[in-house]
Amino acid sequence: MLLQMNFASIKSNLLGSVFLNITDPIKRARIHILFYMILVSIVFCIGLFFVYLKIGPPFQLVRIVFILILLFYGIYELWVRQNYKPASHIVLSVLVMLVWSNTFLVNNGISIITIQYILLAITCGFYLHNGRWGIFYSFLAILALVILFLQDGVTKVNLYITNRQVINPVFIAVLMINFFQLIFINYHFLKSLQSAIAQLGKAQRDEIELNKQLKIAIEIAQNSSMEKTDFLSTMSHELRTPLNSVIGMSHVLLADNPRADQEENLKVLHFSAESLLALINDILDFNKLEYSKIEMEKTGFKPAELIARIYDGLKNQSDEKGINFILNMDDRLKDLVVIGDPTRLLQILFNLVGNAIKFTPRGEVELSMHLSEEDDQNISIAFAVRDTGIGISLEKREIIFEPFAQASVNITRRFGGSGLGLAITKQLLDLHGSQIDLRSEENAGTTFKFSISYKKASLADMPSKVLFSAFSESTENISSLSILVAEDNAMNILFMKKLFKSWDIKADFAENGKVALEMAEIKFYDVVLMDIHMPVMDGYEASRRIQKFYDGRERPVMIALTASVANDVINKIDHAGLDDYISKPFNPNELKNKLATLSRLKLSKIIS
Template sequence: MKIINRIRQFTDGILNKDEDPINRARFHILFYSMVATLAITLILLVAYIVNGPPLQLWRLSIVLAAIFTSLYFLVVRNNYKPAAHIIVWMLNMLVWTNIFLLIQALNIVTIQYIILTITCSFYMLSSRHGMVYSIIVMIPVVIHFILQGTNNIQVFVTPQQASNPVFLSVLLFNFSLIIFIHYHFLKAFHDALNKLRTAQTHEKSLNERLVVAIKDAEASSKAKSDFLSTMSHELRTPLNSVIGLSYVLLADNPRKEQEENLKVLHFSAGSLLSLINDILDFNKLEYGKLELEKIGFKPDELITDICAGLKLQAEEKGLEFTMNLDDRLSGTTLIGDSTRLLQILFNLVGNAVKFTSKGQVVLTVEVITEREELLELKFSVRDTGIGISDKHLNVIFEPFSQASSNINREFGGTGLGLAITKQLLELHGTTMSIESVFGRGTTFSFNITYQRANASQVDELSTRASVSASTIDLSELSILVAEDNAMNILLIKKLFQSWGISADYVVNGGEAVEMAKTKSYDVILMDIHMPIMDGYEASREILKGYNSRNKKPWIIALTASVSNDINVKVTEAGLNDFISKPFNPRELKARLSALSNLKVISNAEDVTK
């Protein structure tokens, strides 16, 4: 039993390496067939040495050589294909020599060899090899029929053959091989099918678990997004009052010590708002929900406005701030997302100012390629700050990461600015290039291609509001404010009082609809989230009362919502514009000034008519 177990362990180690059950079956069939053939060949070799004839000894020598070579490829090289080819050629040799040399007839043993050849070539190799070897093994049969006709065909076993033990041994052995090959291969075929069914069942189970995991991930993602949106709304609403009132108090000629405190308050509130915006933008970018706008803007005015505020920060640190703007951009209007360009430049120039203690910060904007409809701009921000080491160049673009922990302690920040900037540039179809020398400064640069704006694409407010907001009289505007938050109402009242505006106020959408029925308004500032009736529904109801001959009010949504479809909802409800809370009082005044200017122009046109 020990010998049998060791033989079994040896053969299992050799023959079970392939994971494919069909290939394992091929190894098993070839190995056990060759071992059995070797045993019977050795017995026959002794019998033919005693009784002859010499031709049989010659054939058996070839068979032994074929068997040993096959076992070498099978056991040592672990390759069944050469072994199968050798066995099929050996069987072909037996068929040819039987028909033309030894028996010179077609008998039952020769037919067995033919069946074994066809079976082995198809099962052990492939359908192509099976066809080739089947044709080769049938050639001597065809030749035999051509030369001999039906003569010398010995399909049945004669009494003389039945009394010959060698003949009977070969006959029974061949039948056994045929049965063994079919049994083992078909068993492997069924094992393969069972394995396939098991794999399919496992795959189905994995797919079901994957679907559940995806739903859980989507639910988690939605919960995260809803949480951020809700928290943002709750944070931005009180921030609107803090930032707005600090602006009002700063504009009210405070004492020097009060002015310093108010500037600190205003700056801190602005920093908190910037942090909230960065987190929300990063969340939108992470889930691919941020889309670029395509509106008309003037790059020279936008960049000049950005630099005006950042220049003050630089000068407070004793830095030299320089802006180099290509003259060809003067008066040019482009189509693109000005808000995101502002965000990119603000992040880069803001970082340059933050991380530079002495020297200069330079913003350069130049036209690289100028075509009839397209304009390619190159933006570069250079500083003489702390620089970035080579090993940290890739780290700085990772979210919540900075070049080192010392950076965070010394300069602060979340590490989101450059991560957001990188993704915003990818949305524009471009990338950032960096040149930096540690301790000596850094240069960030990128290219963006914009489409030139034609006359119909330029925003009406930006083209017709030619008068400065500070010089326009806003008192002629008839304004309705729909806002349910008492602090926001107080803020707007103070702002309007300083701008000479007298407005009507309501605290829900239902009251706004009723007021709009009794009085014609030029502008309606509509809060979106209100009790009884929200801003969308209220706007729809108000606009129902106007026809093409009436001048509809210009409805501006005031919202702290950060949902991705805010633009779509505003447009579908018929609102003309929206301002996000916390809003910049200067931005609101600029919008109102533009509308007042349009009203003046429209009245002048009516008088002319």
């Protein structure tokens, strides 16, 4: 046992530097085989050197010296430089040289030792290198025999062991050492192959285990993401519901001819509530984009009408700041209908124009839309938002598109904002396959440009909904409409009552979907404003049952009221058969314009 431990210690010391940082079992086996082959060969050749130095012949002495020089260089490459490939080529070259010199200079024929050298050359060629080098060295070794056969004829070449060789200690030693090396090479390589297979099996088992852990981690991450999204959606609903009352009541109070001091306070209240709503919307939109929850809509719309809505909606803001707001629209796009996502385009332009107005103390803001490229089926529209505001410095132009980043810490203090608007805009443009071009100069203004390609469409491709939302307040009389409001929140009911009173509308109210269904079955209403989330019976089920009750007859126009931002809400609203929807908190002007459209339709039916 002690002898075995000493041998292991000597082996470790000898090969410690050679095996440094080598984990591949095949490569380790090659180095191991080479090291011991060269080491044994050097020791044996030194012994032969003294034998041939004493008894000759001179050729054998010269050959041994040459082989020793090559072997010492090989051990240098292997041990000192830790490069096994040159050492392996040296060993194979020595073997081939021994085959050729034995065949033509020493024996003038084929001896069993020559055959051993050929077998060693073939074995080492394939084991120490690849197939190409194995074939090369095997061919070199066998070529000597082929030439001998061609030179002397097959019948004159004998494989022999003479009586003199049998009693020659040198011959017997060489014969045994060659057999030993063949056994050692095959044993060691087989052992390394088994080790490699074992490592591969372990790697496969580790991979299976890692995949299991990865699958669990992905499920945990997906559940966490879903929980986060659900939490944000729930919190959004809970925040937007009271905000609907705050923003709505501020609209009502501002429209009720308040005193000058009251008007100022109400405007501060209204602005703060709108800012809070904008912040909530930005965070939720960014969350959707971050988790790829936004699906692009493909519907027919008129870009000219959309850009006009933006102009109307933001004109009051620019007028309040004394800024000249310019709308520059290509006449060729006036009646154009395209297939795309109008909601996302509206969001992009609202962000850019809103920022332009916010960061422009004086001067002008221009919103422009021009035809860029066109063919028979597609059209590319170029949009630009230009302002004469504070501008953006060169070093800040990249970071402004990063989430929660703004050009300066002073920006937040002076102008407010979450720093998400441009990040959302950039990601929405990525979904459109477009990029934003920014040109700016500090204290001189900024211009944002982008182009979006759309598929051409016709009026038949536009949604069949009769309603159209706008931001400018309608002045039409809508008091003739009979309206049912299904709403369970007491504050929202109070707000809606005051809102309808200001429009001379006497509306009926239901505290849940079941009551709304019962009331709709007793009395016909022109419009049903249906809150989606209600106790007893939700808005979806109530809407479906009202449609079923009026099956085959004229039924009320049903508009969903929802504070939810869940991804599937719009699809659920469509599947429930509702005609349109309004997101809470809503602008009363938007609702009034929808109702004014319905009032005109009702009047036209009466006249006809």
